[in-house]
Amino acid sequence: MKSIQDLHLRAKRVLLRADFNVPMDDQKQITDDIRIRMVLPTIRHILQEKGRLIICSHMGRPKGKRVEEFSLAPVATHLETLLGVKVALAPDCVGKEVEVLVGKMTEGEIVLLENLRFHKEETDNDPTFSEQLAELADVYINDAFAVSHRAHASVVGVADLVAEKAAGFLLKTEMDYFHKSMDEPVRPLLAIVGGAKVSSKLGALENMLDKVDRMIIGGAMANTFLKSTGVDVGASKVEDDLLEKARLFIDAAEAKGVKLYLPVDFVVAETFAADAVTKNVTFRDIPSGWMALDIGPASTILFNEALEDAKTIIWNGPMGAFEMDAFARGTMALCQSVASAHALSIVGGGDSNAAVKKSGEERNISYMSTGGGAFLELMEGKMLPGVAALA
Numbered sequence: 001m002k003s004i005q006d007l008h009l010r011a012k013r014v015l016l017r018a019d020f021n022v023p024m025d026d027q028k029q030i031t032d033d034i035r036i037r038m039v040l041p042t043i044r045h046i047l048q049e050k051g052r053l054i055i056c057s058h059m060g061r062p063k064g065k066r067v068e069e070f071s072l073a074p075v076a077t078h079l080e081t082l083l084g085v086k087v088a089l090a091p092d093c094v095g096k097e098v099e100v101l102v103g104k105m106t107e108g109e110i111v112l113l114e115n116l117r118f119h120k121e122e123t124d125n126d127p128t129f130s131e132q133l134a135e136l137a138d139v140y141i142n143d144a145f146a147v148s149h150r151a152h153a154s155v156v157g158v159a160d161l162v163a164e165k166a167a168g169f170l171l172k173t174e175m176d177y178f179h180k181s182m183d184e185p186v187r188p189l190l191a192i193v194g195g196a197k198v199s200s201k202l203g204a205l206e207n208m209l210d211k212v213d214r215m216i217i218g219g220a221m222a223n224t225f226l227k228s229t230g231v232d233v234g235a236s237k238v239e240d241d242l243l244e245k246a247r248l249f250i251d252a253a254e255a256k257g258v259k260l261y262l263p264v265d266f267v268v269a270e271t272f273a274a275d276a277v278t279k280n281v282t283f284r285d286i287p288s289g290w291m292a293l294d295i296g297p298a299s300t301i302l303f304n305e306a307l308e309d310a311k312t313i314i315w316n317g318p319m320g321a322f323e324m325d326a327f328a329r330g331t332m333a334l335c336q337s338v339a340s341a342h343a344l345s346i347v348g349g350g351d352s353n354a355a356v357k358k359s360g361e362e363r364n365i366s367y368m369s370t371g372g373g374a375f376l377e378l379m380e381g382k383m384l385p386g387v388a389a390l391a
């Protein structure tokens with residue numbers, strides 16, 4: 001995979017695929033701009049090299065229709081503020097008007113194309129749409145790690161239709177950190193997997209079992225594992241159809257010599273509400289009708305034991321319903337422990353990143369990935385189509 005630094009960009013039309021799919025509030029204010037800021041080094045490099053910069057991105061899932069709510073206009077304004085350079089928002093991402101606008105660009109100028117997903121051809125990886133995008137450019141740069149698991153036109157189709165292609169700095173950094181933590185880790189390597197559903201993480205869990213020395217499983221998905229060993233988890237969320245798989249997974253971990261850590265106590269409540277009455281109980285004492293919504297203090301102590309001398313930590317998924325303060329303590333404690341570990345720590349996924357942000361420990365994590373689905377697919381051991389397309 002070539003890096004952007006391997007290419008000469010002067011006077012060339014550079015099509016940069018970014019992932020500016022950022023969260024916004026009702027006033028269309030960007031509430032977290034990390035995905036934009038992480039692409040700035042690539043943008044600045046292209047400008048310094050005197051390329052003509054055409055940026056494209058998706059926003060949300062408008063399902064092939066023009067939906068104003070998903071316009072990239074707020075991103076154009078924000079990017080302009082961050083860079084202190086004019087960013088022209090094109091009326092669309094392909095078509096005559098866009099071609100004229102791009103045709104008039106001079107060196108060092110920036111055009112942001114409107115949301116790619118206003119055309120269903122983007123998600124269909126339509127060859128004609130890919131050609132239309134390719135015709136706008138001499139060079140294609142993918143710096144959109146967070147969408148590189150999607151075989152879409154702007155991620156895959158376009159790559160072979162442009163004269164030169166390479167990875168931007170963000171994509172390269174993401175892949176390098178992942179490689180360092182999973183393929184050449186300093187051991188012990190600890191994986192922390194949490195979140196609501198075993199079903200969405202089973203592939204990742206199974207793949208990681210062949211790589212890690214230790215694994216912590218927390219969040220609602222831990223209930224399924226506990227129930228598979230005969231624990232009565234009360235009214236806690238469980239995926240009953242996965243009990244057998246969970247049981248086999250526990251056996252496989254033992255057979256492979258991976259030390260598996262499951263919660264030993266919980267914060268439980270009868271209702272899933274911020275003001276619910278809560279209790280701390282051991283895993284054997286979850287009252288009937290109550291549900292586990294966070295790990296308890298004994299689990300935090302146990303998990304700290306796994307973290308203590310870990311040299312590499314990879315984390316995806318929270319320990320409980322941390323968005324409500326009543327159920328945030330376990331996840332917040334874990335953020336602190338990961339942050340203070342003498343280890344290379346990598347956190348990925350929207351919820352875990354939000355949790356780290358809430359804890360104020362972002363600066364003490366070695367690397368916070370910008371990917372959600374893409375990060376999980378790497379954990380599953382899959383090759384990302386967007387990365388493969390750069391080969």
Ligand code: 3PG
Binds near residue numbers: 019021060061147374
């Ligand atoms: C993300 O937010 O994970 C990426 O932007 C991909 O978005 P998608 O899941 O809608 O493809």
